Amino acid sequence: MKVAEYLEKINNVIEKGYYKDDWESLQTYPVPKWYENAKFGIFIHWGVYSVPAFGNEWYPRNMYIQGTKEYEHHINTYGAHKDFGYADFIPLFKAEHFDADDWMKLIKASGAKYVMPVAEHHDGFQMYDSTLSDWNAAKMGPKRDILGELKVSAEKEGLVFCASDHRAENYWFFGGARDFNSGLQDIEFQEPYGYAHPDYSKAEAVDTISNDIYSTPASKEHLDNWLARTCELVDKYQPKVVWFDWWIQNISFKPYLKKFAAYYYNRSLEWGEEVAINHKFDAYAYQTAVFDVERGQLKTIRPRLWQTDTAVAKNSWGYTENNDFKNPVDIVCDLIDIVSKNGCMLLNIGPKSDGTITAEDKEVLLSIGKWLNVNGESIYDTTFWQAYGEGPTEIKEGAFTDVDRAPFTCEDIRFTYKAPYLYANVLRWPKNGEVTINSLGEKTFRGAVKEIQVLGFDVSVAFTRNKEVLSVKANDNIDSEYPVCLKILID
Numbered sequence: 001m002k003v004a005e006y007l008e009k010i011n012n013v014i015e016k017g018y019y020k021d022d023w024e025s026l027q028t029y030p031v032p033k034w035y036e037n038a039k040f041g042i043f044i045h046w047g048v049y050s051v052p053a054f055g056n057e058w059y060p061r062n063m064y065i066q067g068t069k070e071y072e073h074h075i076n077t078y079g080a081h082k083d084f085g086y087a088d089f090i091p092l093f094k095a096e097h098f099d100a101d102d103w104m105k106l107i108k109a110s111g112a113k114y115v116m117p118v119a120e121h122h123d124g125f126q127m128y129d130s131t132l133s134d135w136n137a138a139k140m141g142p143k144r145d146i147l148g149e150l151k152v153s154a155e156k157e158g159l160v161f162c163a164s165d166h167r168a169e170n171y172w173f174f175g176g177a178r179d180f181n182s183g184l185q186d187i188e189f190q191e192p193y194g195y196a197h198p199d200y201s202k203a204e205a206v207d208t209i210s211n212d213i214y215s216t217p218a219s220k221e222h223l224d225n226w227l228a229r230t231c232e233l234v235d236k237y238q239p240k241v242v243w244f245d246w247w248i249q250n251i252s253f254k255p256y257l258k259k260f261a262a263y264y265y266n267r268s269l270e271w272g273e274e275v276a277i278n279h280k281f282d283a284y285a286y287q288t289a290v291f292d293v294e295r296g297q298l299k300t301i302r303p304r305l306w307q308t309d310t311a312v313a314k315n316s317w318g319y320t321e322n323n324d325f326k327n328p329v330d331i332v333c334d335l336i337d338i339v340s341k342n343g344c345m346l347l348n349i350g351p352k353s354d355g356t357i358t359a360e361d362k363e364v365l366l367s368i369g370k371w372l373n374v375n376g377e378s379i380y381d382t383t384f385w386q387a388y389g390e391g392p393t394e395i396k397e398g399a400f401t402d403v404d405r406a407p408f409t410c411e412d413i414r415f416t417y418k419a420p421y422l423y424a425n426v427l428r429w430p431k432n433g434e435v436t437i438n439s440l441g442e443k444t445f446r447g448a449v450k451e452i453q454v455l456g457f458d459v460s461v462a463f464t465r466n467k468e469v470l471s472v473k474a475n476d477n478i479d480s481e482y483p484v485c486l487k488i489l490i491d
Helices: 003-016 033-038 069-078 086-092 100-109 146-156 167-171 175-179 205-211 220-237 251-271 328-340 359-378
Strands: 040-044 114-120 163-165 241-244 276-279 290-294 306-311 343-349 413-418 421-426 434-437 449-454 461-465 470-474 484-490
Touching: 003 220, 003 251, 100 146, 100 359, 114 146, 114 220, 114 241, 146 220, 163 220, 167 220, 220 241, 220 251, 251 276, 306 328, 328 343, 328 359, 328 413, 343 359, 359 421, 359 484, 449 461, 449 470
Parallel strands: 040 114, 040 343, 114 163, 163 241, 241 276, 276 290, 290 306, 306 343
Antiparallel strands: 413 421, 421 484, 434 470, 449 484, 461 470
């Protein structure tokens, strides 16, 4: 099918469907109940960029920007760009050890409820079979429908299948190739390099892209292609969430965002499924999609479901040979904090180009799963309480703050609620076993505290309460570097 034919199909679905391509109509679409209950999902950044495995998943852009470490590395390792360009990595992307069933079993063991592989990253290479482009994993590289295999395996394990799409950025992603004899300096449009728009050739152009929605707009051709590809992705794989990266905030995308949402939401009614769209910043109007914060959190409760997308590695979303991995204890603490504020955590791993998942990624996922296996009732199917928590540790709000906080203390407590129980996760258990909860003092909480248990530990608990605080004392030793959950029966 050609782009023009797909656009006609999209318009027909919207014309006949319940949802129209305007904010008033789209605002009525509800957040899926399964999503509100799931709380934890796994993101997978895997593509051609895992072959060079250098820098991060932006290697395709940075290798064409003079003066970057990727530019120098490319010349020293592969030769001149005009002789070995990014597309020459595709035959080396063989995925010879990729086993979708193994991946999904690991993700199931992590305690995740949904999984979101990248369908297409900024590099313009689709990880799925497409009628709109031959630059995809089914026809090149692995010559396998990666997304299709992952969907089958995910659903076999009872995981909700989702997908992310980063095609918007392909318009300018290779812009640096315009500035030297790269073999691409004179292209008009060429897959997978897109338009390599010259206005975005410099590294510092990303600041403009991020902060100015009126910066150089995408062309009509790119926007039409973006809409057609994204709707094809929806039709072929029926993902329950479609996640978008940030450049869709550019004002040129606005009418196309509305069309995509109307099409997707109408198609979901045909399928009888609940779906959602993830967006950053203010790309979508409030209450028309699910807000997402990249590598960051919120300071307080957001009444409508939101999501953090973050990664196991601090330095990269994709696999590199020098990834700096987070401590799973810190990830569990962040998950609890996010859920207490009505959010979900989407945690990324980056497999190697051969399709294997690193030992470090596995260890982190299995460690999180071990904690959730015991304490999951304080996470899944819960909602936020009247206060998200208490304690001295400051959470810096906004994107790219996921490693920018002090360690949590024994005074840092986060609440979730599932009637009749209030769950109080103590993010660092005190050595003396004594916990003070200010939010449950009689002046603050005018209900009754009837019983307290400690999840995962066979210990008895004594508690007293006055106007100011609830004081809890575990009568036996609890030795845990992970958060400890108090299950509190309230009335």
